Amino acid sequence: MGEDRSFRDLLRGYSFIAPLVAILLAFVFVPVVGTCIDSLYREVTFLPRAFIGLGNYQSLASDPGFRQSLRFTVLFVLASVPLELVLGLSFALLLHRPSPARGALRACVLIPWAVPAAVSGKVFELICNFQYGLANYLVQRIGLTDGPVNWLGSTGGAFFALVAGDVWKTAPFVAILFLAGLSAIPEDLYRQAAVDRAGPVQRFARITLPLLRPVFVVALLFRTIDALRVFDLVFVLTRGGPGGSTTSLSLYGYDAFTGGDFGYGSAVSVVLFLIAFTLSVAYVRIGRFGRELS
Amino acid sequence: MNGERRIGMLHLAGAVAMTIFCLGPIVYMALTAMSHRPDFLAPGAGFAFTAAHFLEVLRTESLHFPEYFRNSLVVSGFSAAFSVSVAAPAAYAVTRLAIPGRVAVLFAVLAVSMFPQVSLVSYLFKLMSAMGWINTYAALVLPYTAWILPLSLWILTSYFSRVPRDIDRAALVDGCGPLEALWKVIVPVAAPGIFSTALLAFIFAFNELLFALMLTTDHRARTIPAGIALFEGLHGETPWGAVMAAATLTVVPVVALTLVFQRRIIQGLTRGAVKE
């Protein structure tokens, strides 16, 4: 009788999870597997579908456009993630301190996160406008340069604009994570440190930073993977230009799809997927390892 | 004490700088939308208020802006509702029912959230084409629901795990089935958390771009982010006043939601990201 019930409970338990699993299978797992399979085919709109094994990957390896987008994506991650983490931590420290305006400040800081990336992309495109954008206005007013800077017309300028746009939008999210981490640090530790005559900098370095480490790891990995798969901002702000020099891997795959080459685009997506998957596995491992440590 | 005061000043300066940083571009966007000419910063030009751009965006039929808005609201609403409805029982099972493999489910779902969208979109496109659903709401609602599920599951799990077991245990003892316990007991208690989850799900769905670009083709199902991204290409003069007016209108609902529910959103994001 007892076994019967526990088997029924098990079934019922699984039935609670079943819809979730079904939807994820149908609209996430199957598409990913399907894309992997597609990447082994030559699939273009003007030719019949043909199996070519690793042919697409071979073409990828010798494709300067792909190498360029890989290089851009990696550089983008390396440039924006540290900035986001540092800025996010600074915001969190500012938001953590009790003040009458705390609620209003938090709302302010959330706004960049809430705005669609398509919108922030357009706004930054206007800010970087050569003739009358805000960036050139400020930069010339302050006296940093003599003439207007062609932000979006040069690779360096466009890269800078993209990093700025991404940091603007995602530092809030990082700030919130750090804020939660800061709130979890017990006050007693600080009080004890004050008794021990430790200055603010020492308190920060000895107490805050080490205890924020788990949050830091979470933020680092979330942001790295998000930066790897960046699409919205690049599509709207630079369209991958000038000359394809700011094309992220996602955009490169997307351009292949809308150009009609599904096989090639699938291969690009698979490469990106493998990179993201490797990192997420690493995350799970580090997460478990971290848990064992503490 | 001097050190503390100095920190106080630093804090004030930092808070001001942070506010300018976060709100600056938004204010610039709104100003350009209301300005007679987009180059109002240039010497000689001035700022003259006008509502013409807003009227143009809302009234010009060929821009289809109100339709994009409608589509976005419908698609995001459905996706958030479905996502929460599917994640809630699963969260209940993970936190209450001792089934083997529930931790694995949580982690598998977390891994899924890290998949790049571009790795799904081509197959989704083929699938939706085959079903004839391209450019319908279904083409977006289903992928969005799946896409938001990991986030919903994690946040709901976190909220449900804080609901004391005794409450639903009492209900179960009274003869309720687990589904009833979920519906009658847990949901009311965790209602704020469920609301936060739905809110976050709505915002994520509202802001999505890649799926919208590839799975919809015109104003019948296209959402606002896609509409704004495709608002006049690069060749020739971009009508910045109109673009910024469209952007401002887009931003109003999400900003309003954020301002009003700021505490809930932060709570939800925190719960979802910082695992216990």
Next chain:
Amino acid sequence: MRSRAFSLALCAVSAFLACVAATPPSRAGTVTFAVGGAPAEFAYWERVVRKFEGKTGIRVELLRQPTDTGLRRQGLTVPLQARISSPDVFLMDVAWLAQFAASGWLEPLSPHLGKEGCAGKEAFFLRMIDTVDTYEGGVVALPVYVDGGLLYYRKDLLGKYGLPGPPRTWDELLRYSETVQRGERRSRPGFYAFAWQGAQYEGLVCDFLEFAGPTGGFRVENGEVTVDTPQNRKALRFMRDLIGKYGVSPPNTYTEMREEEVRSFFQEGYALFERNWPYAWPLHEGRDSPVRGKTGIAALPGWSQGEGAACLGGWHAGISRFSDAKPESVKFLCYLTSYETQRDLALHLGWNPGRRDVYAAPELLAKNPHLPALRAVFENARPRPLLPYYSRLSEILQRHLSAALAGTSTPEEALSAAGREMQAVVTRYR
């Protein structure tokens, strides 16, 4: 309990079905026409559509697309790949028409030409129809407006320095440029005699093909790519030297110069010669233009007399194979290419119609006396290679041409590397 779960499931399914059905449907029998979104162009199409609706009673819905050609192509390939019925009629850039045709997306038009008020093939530029608009023996698109590269020149400057007329060969162009630039530099330090599109984009390939002439350019025959030829090397070397060695073209030619940059450079009076599309003419003759009344148009020079080649551009209209309103779409397409509509296109937008006979219209000749010269250019304009994967080849070529212009590789290296990469693409798509 079970009934509750069942009713829940029923709820979910019906909610989902409501979701699918909720999308507003398209009306049958309506022709959806996808066009670019520049305001003047769009206003013109609205006029055309209203006239058509008044004449035939068939409803036409305009679908506004972005102005950028890449985004326009995307906006068409997605619905066509998904085989949905909207848009029914659309405009295609000559550069990607071949891909659309080869992908089986275009409804054959040959059965309809010459019948029921529809123009026959002879009304259009024959060479264009037979090369660009024909696929596997049948016509699949009709030219709505055409473009070809032109040489603009400053009549007053040529006169000032005693030069007879527009140059007929590249060597002549170089000599005239050096003469005039030497003189004009004294009063205008920023003067560069010859402005052309050298930035890394599709326009660069067009300009290159024009510099290379009819014997140059790149060909794909029997799966073999030919691009590294002596003629092409000569052309690329010439392009590079125009900027560097001779210094008659501005230094930002290969970084920034596209259509609009070149046009404003010439219009502000800083150049003697300009290579651009016909659209620049009405702008140069505009009321506030500093070069108003001083500009002339000529065919592009060649390496020997009479051997110039203009790159063919323009937009053609086609009907979607998956359209659900084909008879109506055919009528609309015929209306688009009718004499009256094409003449109005020229009158209102200043664009050059795809129909030959319109070029002799008296109202047009009064406004644009050089129309016959333009027609001659279009008769001989050469299309870029008509391959479905042309845009991939173009991307490769652009990159290498740009590297040669920037000096980071020699013309020989650039062309041979381009040839290798293009060959890899061709082999992949064989």
